Amino acid sequence: MRPIVPFVRPRASQKEQASPGAQKAKSAPGGGGKRRAKCKPSASKKARTAAASVPKQRAPVSRQTPEEVEAAEVRCFDPMVGPSGLWPQSRPLAASPPPLALEIARGEGLRQLRLRCADLVRGLPTGAGALVGAFERWHFGWLLHASRAGGAGDPLLPGGAAGAPEPDAELRAELEAAGCEPAAAAAVAADLRRAAAEAATAAAARAAAASAEGGGEGGSGGEEDGVGLREAEVGGGVWCVSLPPALLAPLPQELRKPLKISDEWLSKLREMHTATVASTAPASAPASASAASAAAAELRFRSDLARLLLRYKALGGSGFQAAIGGGAFAVLRASFGARLECFASPLNARSAPFCSAFPDVDAPFGSLGSFLEFEPEEGAYEANPPFVPLVLRAMCAHMHRLLDRAEASRRPLLFVVVVGASSALKRHAAWEDLQGLAAGRHGRAQWLLPLHAHGYTEGHAHIAKGGARAARRMSSCDTAVFVWASSAGAEQWPVTDGAEAALRAAMKAAIPRTLRKATKANRHAHAAKKQARNHSSR
Incomplete structure (x- = not known):
């Protein structure tokens, strides 16, 4: 790996800044650290000193x-972001969505693949901790x-016997690093x-x-009619989405439970779905407020929600589905005007539209598709x-190209970027790719948030009782925040000390208030670190 150019160059110490002449005399040959006679500063030097002492004017931060x-x-x-001239509207929705049976089969196939x-x-000489998330990294690399x-293949299941060289090589490298023979x-x-x-x-x-049972390609065969939506318990704040029993018959008994979603997230998804359907409807389509039309819209919403x-x-x-908290998003909007998320899902997106990995199921809720196919010419974005690693490298290459193009067009x-x-x-x-962009002409800031000094919103927040407040999680590692911008972007949205603070x-506010609200893994990590500190202090 080639050496990385440091992003932040070391500044002179206060002593060096206060007395540059003395430092120069001390390092001069034969100087021996002797004091030089003080000279009366010239008028031009006084002017330069006075100018340097004037604090720099920073752009105001909201x-x-x-x-x-x-x-x-x-x-x-x-609140919904709504249409904008900076990005297109959500993708047109499929007139006939794929059958629910297909999505159930995909999920079971991925579950079996994870178990495999x-x-x-399990029998390899590797530590379990060293392989946490290895399957997910391999799977995302495949996608x-x-x-x-x-x-052209399945949107969820990896396929093709030839394999994917990079994801397979990454998995082999992880196994070998954990002690496995090549x-x-x-x-x-x-x-x-x-x-x-x-599985595919x-x-x-x-x-x-x-499809054959549904009477044609992509036919759902009336599956939507069997999707139920009911409150799990009165006043409990959690809803159950039940599927037709015939679709669940191939699954093990323990996997036939209804899907769950909290009251807050159900309202959020309903609003996103309604706005997206309205924005993607043909202009010639007549608006209907009949009971039949409302019932059809409700059936479509339940079907899309189930998928x-x-x-x-x-x-x-x-x-893998966690996101920065709402407070951090509010700061990014106020400080940089960042409204659209480059890597989100309908479950963790703060608004719509957004970019996501699965437009086949996300589009009805406002997805613009993959960020790697997104071509914004201007604007501010959160990622x-x-x-x-493979996704991060692809993201860096894509952003670098977009920033170069924006620089050329001013x-x-x-x-x-939060990683x-x-x-x-x-x-x-x-x-190295991240640091290369940070050290290049587009790099504007790089901040490191220490472990246990910030938190995120849980990836399963949509099923957590107690709402967003109870869905916080402690970060499991340090977090790096990068700000990359074209020259015009840096001028329009300047990086300030106030924005960083x-x-x-805001990231600190996302820490769970008590360890009981943290995840089980984080509680164990806290206990292990505390035990290690106590042992070392004896």
Whole structure:
């Protein structure tokens, strides 16, 4: 790995700044640290000194009060962004969505694939902690590879016996770093690749059968009529989305439970769905307020909601779906005008539209599609990508190209990027890509938020009781925040000390108030660190 150019150059100490002449005399040959006779400063030097002592004028920052940050922190949704000339409207919705049976088959296939991966590594001489998230990183790498290959395959299940060289190589490298022999690591990757191809084939067969039963390609066969929505318990704040029993018959009994969503998130998704359907409807379509039209709209909402919840339940990994809190988003909007999220989902997006990885199920709720296919010419954007090295490298390359284009056209473009600065990432080439952009002409700021000094919103916040306030989680590693902008963007949205301080305070506000509200893994981490400190102090 080539050396990384430091982003922040060391400044002179206060002593050096206060007495540059004395420091120069001390280091001069033969000076011996002797004092020089003080000379009366000239008029020009007085003018320069006076000019240097005048504080620099910074652009005003719209500061958020602690009350405003807290109010945003406990909301799960901000007002809709709405259409803008900076980005297109949401994608047109499919007239006939894919059958629910297909989404159920995809989820079961991914679950079996995850179990297969666990079985393969269980007998290897590796520590469990060293492989946390390895399957998710491999899976996201596969999805990235499929999108680059044209996206003709399944949107969730990896397919193709030939494999994807980069994700497979990343998995082998992780296994070898954890103590696995190279031959055994290669065998695990090959076995997992074969299992993925089988799962994709099985899901495709299930889709064909469901399509035939539905009376045509993509037909749902009236599945929407069987999607139920009821409150789990009166006043409990959690709703159940039930699916037709016939669709759940192939699943094990423990997986036939209704999908769940909290009252807050249900209201949020309903508002996003209503606005998106209205914005994507043909201009010639007549508006209807009849009871039949309202009933049809409700059936479509429930069907789209069921597909969405099935997809993200299959993905799992609450850490991979976590997001910065509402207070931090409020600061980014006020300080940099960042409104659109580059890596989000309908469940964790603060507003719509947004970019996401699964437009096939996210589009009805305002998704513009993948950020890697998004071509903004100007504007300010927030990016909190999954902490997958291959995705980070693709993001850096895409943003670099967009910023170069904006620089050439003198347009204001800015990205605020939030990534987990784990020790594993810092050893990867993806970290070098991040630092390369930070040290280049587009780099405007880089801030490090220490471990346990900030928090996030849980990835499963949509099913948590108690609303957004109870869905906070302690960060599991340091977080790096990068600000990259074109020259016009840096002038329009300048980086200030006030913006940095406000963001740090907002991220700190997302820490759970008590450890009982933190995740189980974080509680164990806290206990282990405390025990280690007590042991070292004896």
